[in-house]
Amino acid sequence: MSHEMIAIVMFSSMMLMLFTGQRVFGAIGAVGAIAAVTLWGTGGSDIPFSSAMKLMKWYPLLTLPMFIFMGYVLSESKIADDLYKMFHVWMGPINGGLAIGTIGLMVLVSAMNGLSVAGMAIGATIALPELLKRGYDKRMVTGVIQAGSSLGILVPPSVVLVLYAMIARQPVGQLWLAGVIPGLMMATMFIIYIAVRCKINPSLGPVLPPEERTVSTAEKLRLLRAGLLPLVIFAAMMVPFVNGWTSLVESSAIGAMTAFAAAVLKGRMTKAVFETSVRQTLAISCMFMWIILAALGFGAVFDGLGAVRAIDNLFTQQLGLEPWMILVLMQLSFLLMGTFLDDTAMLVIVAPLYVPLVQALGFDLVWYGVLYTITTQIAYMTPPFGYNLFLMRAMAPKEITLRDIYGSILPFVMIMVLALTLIMLFPQIALWLPEYVYGK
Amino acid sequence: APAIAQSKITWRLQTYAGPALAEHVVKPAIDAFNKVAGDEMEIELYFADQLVPTGELFRAMQKGTIDAVQSDDDSMASPTEVTVFGGYFPFASRYSLDVPVLFNQYGLNEIWDEEYSKVGVKHLSAGSWDPCHFATKDPINSLEDLKGKRVFTFPTAGRFLTQFGVVPVTLPWEDIEVAVQTGELDGIAWSGITEDYTVGWADVTNYFLTNNISGAWAGSFFANMDRYQELPDHLKELLKLAMDSSHYYRQWWYWGGEAALRVNGPKMQLTTIPDEEWATVENAALKFWDEIAAESETKAKVVNIFKQYNADMVKAGRPYRYG
Amino acid sequence: MNLARRFVKIVDTINYRIGRVVMYGIFVMVGVLLWSSISKTFFLPSLWTLEVAQFCMVAYYILGGPYSIQMGSNVRMDLFYGEWSDRRKAQIDCITVFFLITYLGIMLYGAWDSTAYSLQYNERSPTAWRPYLWPIKVTMCIGIFLMLLQAISELIKDIFKIKGVAL
């Protein structure tokens, strides 16, 4: 079989297997393993397992269970309730204020955890019911929560950027910093969008009834203190890391323990919360790790059978495209693949193919990491398949239909595409902060 | 034509170097080999950890998952008696030419061949790379400064350095640059300054210690025994030529590069531990040699060769040894 | 039938119990990493922390894998799957689970091969701490084997579901 043929056969069998609905890791792993046994030649059967040893040595993956645990502690213990109340009172008098407050909430939550899952959980369980109760437009607010939770992996800490860093061999610290301004920029764009739409059509986001928002100034200020907690957790994790006192993985452990301690001190760490956090951390970590394991095996086989070179060759030699066109094509292909591939799978399968190409084309890999992250976030939100879509469906109240969810994301996706374009045209949006801090 | 394409021999060779370094230390030779071998054979080059992780590399080659490997014995953890001598055995050699001399004229080739044959692997050809220096975030001006430094280094060199308070850390080669930045490492004792610049380590560290713990890396090309035996003689010969050309490229590339970057390199500041103080380390190495020699007969044999060689060099005087 | 029922019961129980213990491994990892930063700040950095944390991580997700299957947390692409009836899902799973079983079988073969090598040559990690590698590899063999049993258990449960027989 030619290299091109192998690439096509392996890729399409994987797609087919995924469509059957078998567990993603099983689908990817099986195609890789069967190809290894049948096509590799001597000793091919050892490749899937040797990926497990490779994965063991990927030390930044240790941050994964830490950030997952942190996210569950934050969402399960309802620490975020106080934050929500803060925004509720402060933003209530404005049309669409609660939705704007939700974006603010998401920014704070994303500074405390590395995945979009926690943001989604907090948004769907705390913010969404409240928003619906106040008569907010259900389509708009569903979109707010999905879009807001995508900030989770753009604002540091971010697990996706850690994984990307491993694949692209780029410094995690710089990648995290590169995500800050684009993250805040996107949050601002969401807020502007909500404000403008609610200004034009106030019924989308009614003002809170006065009796709910007439709170004494002292009380209002007291509520502001809730906002300190995320800052404390963020600082406990990031200050030692940025100063080089602790390593990345150590910092993630400190973050997990700080969140845990905060929940205990606030009296929110009940037996049930503890049980759910610990159990779900195992469940989600296992999901991620098995997918990464399977994808690493698939990747090594794909690579060793010459399929990677075939793709490389196609892009750079045969099509003879300009670097910018290749870059745009890659982004488009992510969006396409994001409609049927799981997020982690996409990261571990596709990124290793693209990253060397991006580098060869002369683009900055830190900058590309930010583009990549935003693109995958868009991909997770766009139907028919998307991680955020599924989570939303699982977590949203009954009155929100799948149709609502699909319909809700369109304007936000457009905003994200706009943000993406801006960052592509002006790389300094992403690169200014890391260059400033690390004095590159 | 398909008929020819089907009988074409294809090897997968994984080097322990990442793409940036491989561009110099192995790729030119492989490209040349493939060009000459034409339709008869192709060696596909893979980089550090690309197909199998370094820890599994030896077994993968022994089994035939990978056909050939470029690595030092030490970081690949070969299950042989000579493994500790690969990479940087402390102070075993002073110049990069010492390594081929030791292998070709002092009998190491035969010992290596015997040891690797026992475990089903063909030891093809040993070559030399650069000296082993510290590249660190904070300056090292005395042995005291080494204490508590978490440093990426070779296993055996690491074992030796622990007595000076160094904390050796082993991570995948490709992750080192990031690990320095994520605070997993304080520095690197893995290479000379050429490699620091080539692979990007000079961008994440600030200081280069001019004292070295070995003058030359020793590593080899290896192949799965069966795959090697299957090669026709003329391809075996071509392989040898390609490997020799790779060794030769590295001799001048590193020798010139080390000097040029020390003198003109803008990214790292040089520091030096005074000779009298560094003598402690050199003397400790001699003790370390004896400890290793006591471990087995083969190891004692190799250590004796090192001793003999170094004694000869001292006797020979300039330019082999000054002072 | 009864044999199949017993198999499911035993496998599910063992994997459930192991999973319930392993899930607390998160605190072991936290402990090791915190000790790593404490020892680094106040004493000499430890040689062993990173590797121990890595071993824990591997044990955590490999031994916890079967329990995660029981919890249904392994994501599926449910573009079509999500629309199907439970019976239909069980039918398709009955077929596709053989791919999962094949994958786990090949993994197990590789794991065993690697473990045998480890034992034969007394393989040690090429680090200054030099731990023996067989304990973690044996752990991985066990975990993958249990994962395989869990996959078979899922298959049996699906067959029962299709036949409309209670477990």
Ligand code: NA
């Ligand atoms: Na975040």
Ligand code: NA
């Ligand atoms: Na999508």
